[in-house]
Amino acid sequence: MSTVVGEMDHHDHHHAPTGISRWLFTTNHKDIGSLYLWFSFIMFLVGGSMAMVIRAELFQPGLQLVDPHFFNQMTTVHGLIMVFGAVMPAFTGLANWMIPMMIGAPDMALPRMNNWSFWILPFAFAILLASLFMEGGGPAFGWTFYAPLSTTYSGDSTALFVFSVHIMGISSIMGAINVIVTIMNMRAPGMTYMKMPLFVWTWFITAFLLIAVMPVLAGAVTMVLTDKYFGTSFFDAAGGGDPVMFQHIFWFFGHPEVYIMILPSFGIISAIIPAFSRKKLFGYASMVYATAAIAGLSFLVWAHHMFTTGMPVAAELFFMYCTMLISVPTGVKVFNWVATMWRGSMTFEVPMLFALAFVILFTIGGFSGLMLAITPIDFQYHDTYFVVAHFHYVLVSGAIFSIMAAAYYWLPKWTGHMYDTTLARWHFWTSLISVNVLFFPMHFAGLAGMPRRIPDYAVQFADINQIVSIGGFAFGLSQLIFLWVVIKCVRTGEKAPAKPWEGAEGLEWTVPSPAPYHTFETPPKVD
């Protein structure tokens, strides 16, 4: 280990820039990982404050705070920011920090592209957020931007929206290329594919999904752009196009996208549960195959978002069956996690708390997903708060909770300090309670018939919405505790050992905490 530290000093003395230029020009995977993680947390707060505006307006029936046009901008930009600005960059940040350390590589394979893929992101989101301040406001057609609402009937911010999505897409594709090239070429000797940690495996598969579908999204936004400004009629029946074709293209991107936002979570949970159960992950190989199966099926289910568009009944049946099938590999994963805990020797540190909450709440989201897959009942659920409840269960108490779990698991490795566990437990319990007060009653609102994306509602939904809003404010405030924990951990705290968790396994725990600037310049031996 001393050689590694020695190397780091060598580099620092010669050409490591300091101050702002260190961060601007950095090609170091750890620096870039930190940039991604901080950026995603800032976006999480920005997108979250938009959710607060939505929940404040919906606190009571009637229009109180914002007009319906601005409300639509809030729902749209909230969705875009949370998907492309919070969840995806957080996973890329984790990939940057952890994949090289987990496979015993010195850095990512393409460090300059790595720098670029991060540094175009702030511009993408600056463009998107700036559009909110232009005349006519920002995009107001939902994050799914269905044509022709986003073409003929949209404001001029559409052009800014299109370019910002393009930049986000380019960033994601570059990030994905980097992950694939790194994993295929830079594994330490002896680190065969079937020895890779599951976080590496799930990201490897996610990266292929990204490369497959981000160009489809780019195509969709480009067609929106040309339909709106250059007289094409891709989505306009009057010119021979079809507005439903937009939805097919969008969801061909959109469905794999939701797995892009959950597969890395599976990897994180598969690292944390064995660590705190002090028992090897149950069914490693079946986890890998299940991940691959989910990724493959994700290309065959897109039209389950479109059951009410008037598809032929044969297509409805096909997409219903394929969608139901996804619950088989997903179930295998959940069963494997429970079997890992079974007859383990469990302790309940903060990462484990988040991981356990993930398993339960993600599974609840999976159940509502299975209900939504059944076409005849989807006709009732579609575009109601039941759907909103479903995807927030899998994305907030799923993806976001797994990101929190990952942060609490690896923070000692990143900062070299233990965090304040009392505060962290407060963060967990307030988040857990408020997230359920926030999203669980939404199921009832949806079943009772409340459509989504409405700024005002019938009086019978008033009580449910009030509870939901209170949960929302509480969940929003709880995340400030997380910020406090992280800042405190970066600045001070008890010195963390190389391996702070008794049952943790993996190469990242063989390097000191904090991880030196350069790790594994000499590859480790894996047997």
Added chain:
Amino acid sequence: MRTRLITALAAGLPLAASAQSQLNLTQGVTEVSNRVYDLHMTIFYICCVIGAIVFGAMFYSMWRHRKSKGYKPASFHENVKVEIAWTVIPFLILVGMAIPATSTLLAMEDTSEADVTVLVTGSQWKWHYKYLDRDVEYFSLLATPRQQIENRLDKGENYLLEVDRPLVIPTDTKVRFLITSDDVIHSWWVPDFAVKKDANPGFINEAWTKVDEPGIYRGQCAELCGKDHGFMPVVVIAKEPAEYQAWLDEQERMQREAKAEEQRLLAMSMSMDELMELGERVYLGNCAACHQPNGQGIPGVFPSLVGTEMMLNDINGHIDIVVNGKNGTAMQSFKNMLSLREIAAVVTYERNAWGNNTGDMVQAADVNAYVNE
């Protein structure tokens, strides 16, 4: 840890129940909606059972197999038999779910042999109903007063779920809906019928229902369709077939008379006061959603009508745009929605309100020229 969660949830539930809020899917009033409800409950119960088993095993393990109780970890990490079992058993459960789901779906999608057909057309932000085999058609607009939405009046029982002219259909009759749109995508949804179908511009979708009980059934537009998406409810009244026939005959007679009356009134002029009074009412009901009550519009989204070139100097262009709409924008054609008198009045109003003060008066006969061109 669980008790706290449960307490939090339990604290919320009685609150919601006390106001008699509905918490579950409606059973509805048709055979199909009942089948959908049963399917919903079946799948829900299956999920509950699976959830109880999985979470039960998990909590048992969390309680028993913990280090603080001195539990030593086992070392197993694979078991092919178990793994095959929990792949195959869920698959069989899914097959069990798919069978009733398929038969319900096939029943829902069978739109053949309908007795009555209604064309449903969505546009920003209202529904239009046309009885295909009769000479009856009309628009259906939100009837909740602006003052209730802006919290200046107490909200009524059917706040945001009431319209000026509901769709009327017969009971015990298979009614087919042809659903389309004039502008963006809308979605026509009546939960009690388990009918939700997108209205796609340029394409026609089909749905059907057969209502057992007379009554008033309320729903909403389900697909985001722009600014007032939350303000375009669907209200359907189901009447006994005889009552329905009487209603339909009456409507047909009234609509024919209104058309004849309109032609007769072409020769008559209205005074400025009459035009302005009618015009203001029409404006607030049909134009203010976009152009705003003060005529200023929303910059960058909906144009202002105050002091513009068209308002001050282009009376022909003004009548034309109201009558025929403007392609490629949210400005729709009002010639089927408003009478000639109403169009004349609203154009007059717009040319003289908010300081436009042109003094121009437009009469029904002036508008007629544009409708028939």
